[in-house]
Amino acid sequence: MEGMNLRTLGDLSVEGVTFRREKVLLLLAFLCVEGPQPRRRLADLFWPDAANPMNSLAQHLVHLRGLGGALTEDGPRVGASLTGSGTQPTQDGGGLRCDACDLREAVRRGRPQEAADLYRGPFLDSLTIPLGADLEEWVFDTRETVARDARTALTTLAAQAAAHGNAAHAGDLAARALTLPGAPPADEMELPRLHHLLTLAGHPLAAQVEREARTLGLHLDAVQVAPPAPFAGRETELAALGALMPGQVAWITGHAGMGKTALLDALARAGGWTVLPGRADLPFGTLAPLSAAPPTSTHAALNALRDPQVRVAVDGWEGTDPGTQATLTLAAQGRDAQVRPGAALLITGRTHPPFDVDLHLHLGPLEPGDLTPWPGLHAHTDGHPTLVGAALRGQPLDLQFGARVRSYPDPVRDTFLTLAIQDQPNLRATRAAMNLGAQDFARILSFLTTEGLTTETGRAYAAAATRDALAQIHVHAALIHLQLARALPDEDAWPFYDRSRDLWEDADERRAARAARLRAHAHLKRGYPGQAAELLDTLPGLPELAVPHAWALIGVGRYQDALTRLTTLSPHDQQVSDALAARAVALVYLGRAEEAVVLADRISGSGPDAAHAASVRAHAARMREQWDAARRHSQIAADLWNLHGDDEAHLTELGMVARAQVGLGADPGTVFGPLLDRAREIPSARSRLLMNYVMLLGTLGQRPQAEALYPALMQALQEAGDTFGLANVHINRGVDAHENGQHTEAAAHYRAAITQLRGTGNTRLLGVALSNLSEIDGNLSAFEDALTLLASAGQQELVAQIRRNAQPQTP
Structure with missing residues (x-):
């Protein structure tokens, strides 16, 4: 049985059938557009006020069954037996087509001409029956949706006409799109494109679009017709094409936007080429400008290409008609002297040439060297020719x-x-x-x-x-x-x-937490605890992130915040080894060494947590200057990190071993030298080792040796991206200058440290720098503010030390 065509655009009918029951056809249109539906939903939507909606539905389905092959029924669901674009016909060739569905499918599949031809009026515009509120809303929404798709098709066709040099046709299509019956007013995304096409054609509706744009607060200057941008690059291609001899054929391949047309325009300006936009609307239409009368045969079209003084460029092989393609193919193949043209011939296309050519160029993005006269342009556009042109026009x-x-x-x-x-x-x-x-x-x-x-x-x-x-x-x-x-x-x-x-959604919470934890861990491994802390600060309510968040906070010196974050864990989870390790490290940096060691002693095993525990014991021993115990515990921590393959932590902890060895009488250069050599390929570890070494030299009074190493230290810290290390160095150098009475130099170092710490969250180092700077400036109010900042971060012992040593200057 031959299929049926349901018309919904302009009127409502089935072609070739005298059936005229509007409610029945409306039901069929709904099923075509929305797909199979539960019977109960259809009954409630179409007959909301009926005494028995299901009975009303049943009666209308009886009529639809009379349209053989229009309906499919599967238990409680009913659908339209839809065929057409994107669907397979039934075995007997029957089934149903719907013009609105075909239009939307044509737009989705990139067939704008087919879509434009299908639009004969607004969706269900001829309905005369009363509708319930919900059904009426569906009709209006679908009407606007289908009309928008038709507008998209028309706008696409207009753009294609403009690209082929047919500005008048482009303007007519854009005008149809703008005034399309059934479509809502063009919005802020559609108006600029329509305005551009209308302006290109000098269409009177361009002024109307400008007025509508002003009411929406839109500025359309960016899409006005602009003068061509300076031609960038392609000097090699221009030279090769300029050298073409009479009778030779060249082909330019390139994806859309790679500058094929711009290259032809440049040839026309510089080399006397005749550029013909490809067109498929008339047989041999592309080659028509070469003859006094439009050619009507291949032979006539070839005659126009015999003049050796002529240089012809055809822009867009894919957009030319079959007759023109046959002519160009025959001309390029040159089967005999009578056919081979005298004109130099150039063709552009998106694919490789279908015949042998004398020169084949492939256009891709422009290289950085092509855009040297415009610094930064390549980075801004990736060398994409279309974007380069836009940037040069200021668009x-x-x-x-x-x-x-x-x-x-x-x-x-x-x-x-x-x-x-x-x-x-x-x-x-x-x-x-x-x-x-x-x-x-x-x-x-x-x-x-x-x-x-x-x-x-x-x-x-x-x-x-x-x-x-x-x-x-x-x-x-x-x-x-x-x-x-x-x-x-x-x-x-x-x-x-x-x-x-x-x-x-709920399922995203857990996976997002895992992803955040991994990203924070990566920041910590790279030596950027500030970035890790900033990330995890935004997820304070997720207990599974408490421990990694604490480590990040420790990394930026927010030790009290780290302890507070760990308290959000359940009592049981607070006793797990990773939480104990983080808490112990925070406590030891707060100067609460005894509490830290008690927690560290509760951690057993040989994992990373045990390495942190050993490091805590070593830190506590260093604070008491118990160098042998400090060396032993640091060595245990280093061995555990080595066991787990963490080269950075291993070398960093070996630096603490070296520090303890110096406390036991070893020469600093002897113990730190081999470690610095081993860490050459690990910038973060090398920068920390070098910093500990230089600081130690300063503590031991070897100031000249320390000063000589400062440039290498600063470079290593910069290469590692260690902002805290840089701040530490500036603070230590500031303290040295401060103690020697060089207050101007000291203040400069403190300010440099404050700059490095901006945005890191390291309250401890920031408080030290601020307090020392305010001490030099004699600003007692700022000095007290800095100490309050430190106290709020749990740095009471540091505050007490600063107060003991403070000697505010007289302004």
Whole structure:
């Protein structure tokens, strides 16, 4: 049985059938658009006031069954037997097509002309029956949705016409899109694109768009027709093409936006080429400008290419008609002297040439050297020619990609956005986040590459501009980040969880906590406890993060905060070895060595917690100048770190062994020298060893040796990114100068330390620097404020020491 076509755009009918019951056809249209539905929902939606809604539904389904093959029924669910775009026909060739469904599918599949042809009026515009509130709302919402899709199709066609040099046709299509019956007013995303197309054609509706934009507070200056940007790079290609001899054929391959057209424009300006935009609307239409009369045969078209003085460039092989392609193919093949053209011939396309050519150039992104006259331009645009042109014209980069991306089907658009938010795209995770099969994902990735939006590896060009634009759409951006976070490995997921907090579901809480813990651990391993603390400060309510949070707080000197964070654990979890280790370390740095050692003695085994415990005992021994015990406990800690393969912690703890050996009488250079050599490939460990060594030399009165090592120490700390180490060095140098009466130099060091500590959260070092600086300045109020800051952080012993040693200067 031949299939039926349900018309919903403009009127409501089934083609070829005299059936006219509006409510029955409305029910069929609903099933086509929304898919199979439970019977109860249909009854309540269509007959909300009926005494027996289910009976009313049953009566209408009887009529639909009379339209053979239009209905599918599966127990409590009812659906339309829909065929058409994206579906398979039934075996007997029957089934149902729906124009609204076909239109939307055509837009999703990138067939704008088909979609535009299908739109014959607003969805269900001819309805005369009364509707309930919910059903009426559905009709209006669907009407606007379908009309928006039709507007997208028309706008896409207009853009294509403009790209092929047909500004008048582009303006007509844009005008149709703007005034489309059934569509809501164009919004702030649609108006700039329509305004650009209308302005390009000089269409009178451009002024109307400007007025509408002003009412929305939009500025359309960025999309006005602008003079061409300076032509950047491509000197090698210009030279090669300029050297083409009569009768030779060249081909330029490149993805969309790689500057093929711009290169042809430059040739036309500099080398006398005739540039012909590819067009498929008329047979041989592309070559028509070369003849007095439009050619009507291959032979006539070839005649226009025989003049050896002519240089012809055809822009867009894929956009030319079959007759033109056959002519160019025959001309390039040159089967005999009568066919081979005298004109130099150049063709651009997105694929490799289908015939042999004399010169084949492939255009990709511009190299940094191509953009030397414009410093920073390559980093800003990734060398993408379209973006380079936009930047040179002063246009926002998102204008070049944004409208195109928004017009793509949802899976294509969201795949691009997911790739753009990643610095180094994880293709496997991106595919999983989009819930795409391997074949579909590969097809989309290939499409994005040929469209010039991404590289072959999936990296988006100038992704920062896309991220900035995406951030303006908060909820959708959060959803994109959340989908990717769920698909990425735990160690990479945190930045994307962080940007999607508003959408976390219960299942996301635990995995986000794991991801945060791993990211914080990575910061700590790299020597950036401030970043770890800042991250975990935002998740104070998750008990599973209490211990890593405490370690981060210890790293920035917030020892009292670390103890407070550990109290959020349950009584049982507070007694677990990792919590005991963190608490012990915090206590020993607060000067409460006895309490710290009691906790450390409760930790057994040979794991990292045992290493921390041994280090605590060593620290307590150093505070009492019990050097032999300090050496022994530091050596145990170093051996345990070595057992676990932590080279950084191992070498750092060996530095504490060396410090104890100096306390026992060893020469500093003898014990620290070999360790510094071993740590050359571990910047963070080397910087800490060198700092301990230099500070020790200063303590022992070997000031000249210490001064000689300061440049190497500062460089090592900078290479390791150790802001606390740099602050420590400035404070120690400030103290040396302070004690020697060199107050100006001391103040400069204290201020440098304060600069290094900005944003780190290390209250202890900041308080020392502030108190010492205020002591030099004679600012007693600031001095007391600094001591209050230290006291609030639990540094009472340090406060007492500063008060004993303070000698405020007279201003």
